[in-house]
Amino acid sequence: MIVKSQLVEKHIGKNIEVLFGEEKRCELNPYCNDCSQCFWRGICSDFKNKVQSIKGLETATAEATLNPSIISMSGFIPTVIGPPNKYLSEVIDSDMIKKLQIGNSMVINGPTGCGKSQMIADYIEEKPPDETVIVYTPRRCTKRQLRREVARKLCIPPDKAEEFLGRMNVYILTYQSFINRQNLFKGKFLTVFLDECHCLSSDATFAMYPQQMLQWLENNLDTTKRIYITATIDNVLPLIWSKEYIEYDNRYPSNVILDASPEEIAMFDFTKYTRIQQLVLMKANWDYLNFKIYDPSDPQKLAEYINAISKSGKKTLMLLNDIDKGRNFNQHLDPPAQQIYSDSVDDALNEEISKITENSMFEGSGLITTKVANIGLSLHDSAIEVIVAESFEPEEIIQIIGRVRVDRRNPRPVTVLLPDYSSGDLGRMEHMLIEQLKDFKAANDNPYTYRYIKEPYSVPSPIPQKLIPNDLAIKTLDMKLKFIQKLKAEEQEHPHSFINHIFPYYGMGSYDDTLRIDYDNKVKCKNRLIAALEEYKQVEDMSLLRSKVAAACNETGAYTKKLEGTIKVDTINTVLKFFEIPERLGHKRETYDVILPD
Numbered sequence: 001m002i003v004k005s006q007l008v009e010k011h012i013g014k015n016i017e018v019l020f021g022e023e024k025r026c027e028l029n030p031y032c033n034d035c036s037q038c039f040w041r042g043i044c045s046d047f048k049n050k051v052q053s054i055k056g057l058e059t060a061t062a063e064a065t066l067n068p069s070i071i072s073m074s075g076f077i078p079t080v081i082g083p084p085n086k087y088l089s090e091v092i093d094s095d096m097i098k099k100l101q102i103g104n105s106m107v108i109n110g111p112t113g114c115g116k117s118q119m120i121a122d123y124i125e126e127k128p129p130d131e132t133v134i135v136y137t138p139r140r141c142t143k144r145q146l147r148r149e150v151a152r153k154l155c156i157p158p159d160k161a162e163e164f165l166g167r168m169n170v171y172i173l174t175y176q177s178f179i180n181r182q183n184l185f186k187g188k189f190l191t192v193f194l195d196e197c198h199c200l201s202s203d204a205t206f207a208m209y210p211q212q213m214l215q216w217l218e219n220n221l222d223t224t225k226r227i228y229i230t231a232t233i234d235n236v237l238p239l240i241w242s243k244e245y246i247e248y249d250n251r252y253p254s255n256v257i258l259d260a261s262p263e264e265i266a267m268f269d270f271t272k273y274t275r276i277q278q279l280v281l282m283k284a285n286w287d288y289l290n291f292k293i294y295d296p297s298d299p300q301k302l303a304e305y306i307n308a309i310s311k312s313g314k315k316t317l318m319l320l321n322d323i324d325k326g327r328n329f330n331q332h333l334d335p336p337a338q339q340i341y342s343d344s345v346d347d348a349l350n351e352e353i354s355k356i357t358e359n360s361m362f363e364g365s366g367l368i369t370t371k372v373a374n375i376g377l378s379l380h381d382s383a384i385e386v387i388v389a390e391s392f393e394p395e396e397i398i399q400i401i402g403r404v405r406v407d408r409r410n411p412r413p414v415t416v417l418l419p420d421y422s423s424g425d426l427g428r429m430e431h432m433l434i435e436q437l438k439d440f441k442a443a444n445d446n447p448y449t450y451r452y453i454k455e456p457y458s459v460p461s462p463i464p465q466k467l468i469p470n471d472l473a474i475k476t477l478d479m480k481l482k483f484i485q486k487l488k489a490e491e492q493e494h495p496h497s498f499i500n501h502i503f504p505y506y507g508m509g510s511y512d513d514t515l516r517i518d519y520d521n522k523v524k525c526k527n528r529l530i531a532a533l534e535e536y537k538q539v540e541d542m543s544l545l546r547s548k549v550a551a552a553c554n555e556t557g558a559y560t561k562k563l564e565g566t567i568k569v570d571t572i573n574t575v576l577k578f579f580e581i582p583e584r585l586g587h588k589r590e591t592y593d594v595i596l597p598d
Helices: 045-062 069-072 094-098 114-124 140-154 158-167 175-179 199-205 209-219 237-244 254-258 261-265 299-311 325-328 346-357 394-401 423-445 471-493 495-508 519-539 540-556 569-578
Strands: 079-082 105-109 132-137 170-176 190-194 225-231 277-283 288-295 316-322 338-340 366-369 384-390 414-419 458-460 467-469
Touching: 045 069, 045 079, 045 261, 069 237, 069 254, 069 277, 094 114, 105 237, 105 384, 114 140, 132 140, 140 158, 140 170, 140 346, 140 394, 158 170, 158 394, 170 175, 170 495, 199 209, 199 471, 209 366, 209 471, 237 254, 254 384, 261 277, 288 299, 288 495, 299 316, 299 325, 299 384, 299 540, 316 325, 316 394, 325 366, 394 414, 394 495, 414 495, 423 467, 423 471, 471 495, 519 540, 519 569, 540 569
Parallel strands: 079 277, 105 225, 105 277, 132 170, 132 190, 190 225, 288 414, 316 366, 316 384, 338 366, 384 414
Antiparallel strands: 458 467
């Protein structure tokens, strides 16, 4: 199903298109041309039909995205919604981009693997000869993959692609490299594809190029038409909207429009407040994903699960965003996994990433990566059956899942392992974000402090002896901090808050104990504990109960830590609570006969 929304500039009063192309005049006040000023709008059937139409569009959009701003925007920006069994090039064509006027933009939000790179290649093949096209990508590996895709489409050797595309006025550049070459395009009218544009938000905490890139866009709004492309729109949408927002009058600030009700959208022509002229949303089908949950504080148990997968001949892709943690975890794997974390650290590592990029697969049974290396990487390898997505950020989890490409029409099953963060885990992440935020705020207040005269805190300004602080990093970290603090507060009342936040993205309900990778062992342990309690009720031998509780927990590995030495009654009660066994042991008091003196 493809849904297209249409809204008109004003309500009736002259012969104009209304709703679905029907020509009508206002039934109550034919001389009125502005619903916002119309006395009769409360009973006007035209107005009510218009509101109902917008509500229908928002309902359809909600099936493609959970983002409330996108849902609201679909009411006043023409919106195309592609089904999960179609690819992007089957839903929109190059003409839609060609018709976009210089100065305007469009936003494409679709899951990884929906054909965004193919759509770019199609456009490059069909573009007018005199048009200059720039495609920005976040990493060198994505640049290589996209260039190879375009070369295949144009039937040219990949090693000749850059030279050939240059003659076509087509440039595929990383965001970072463009910053140093932007003067080459000064004064030109450009068609700009911003691939994986969510990096303009996520990369701000370790680089200055996102802020520089957004500044360039702001300075060139009238000489470019912009196509924003991503699978994870949520965090970057406020940045896109702020750049594309037009301050038409003082009545409707940017955030007010994004929070507008269908009635408000029907009354006012919000299209004049934005340069975004088209939304394209591709639905996702997540039915092929099977989710399991693990305890991130117990790497040995996770390693045992992955080792079993490796022995069966299948592969595992792992996102571990801390390089040292990835190295330590790799020591538990048998055989060890390949580890990549950046495409610019050293030549040997860069060669490894190039090989993975060219082949769209990795050798061996496992690959450990960070977000720096995984963004935009496509892995077309049917042997990959398990993905470990260890991150505190939903955007990173969605992105790493998308690295493993499946056929949208007939996807194969893939298992995703998610971390079940405790309040302690969330607290540590909160502390880390607070410390990061302190540094960037200090750099913003005084960028000339020695430690801040470098990336990611500041960069030199075009004005001599001036520094530009990284304001975007502050906004990004503040957003992340608020998210973690919200989860931490929820965790106090309702455990498994992180899992319960992630699951709705994939149409799932809430946390379920049966999804744990150690669920079978937990059931075995629980049954042994219940049997030990029943025996204790018969013989009342505390030492026997202690030994059986320790044996059940240690032999199954289902409890969070190993029980050693003499186990206290309080410890046994904690174990019983952990396994949701209602019985509790009381503390018996020792009594003594006291002989009083004469």
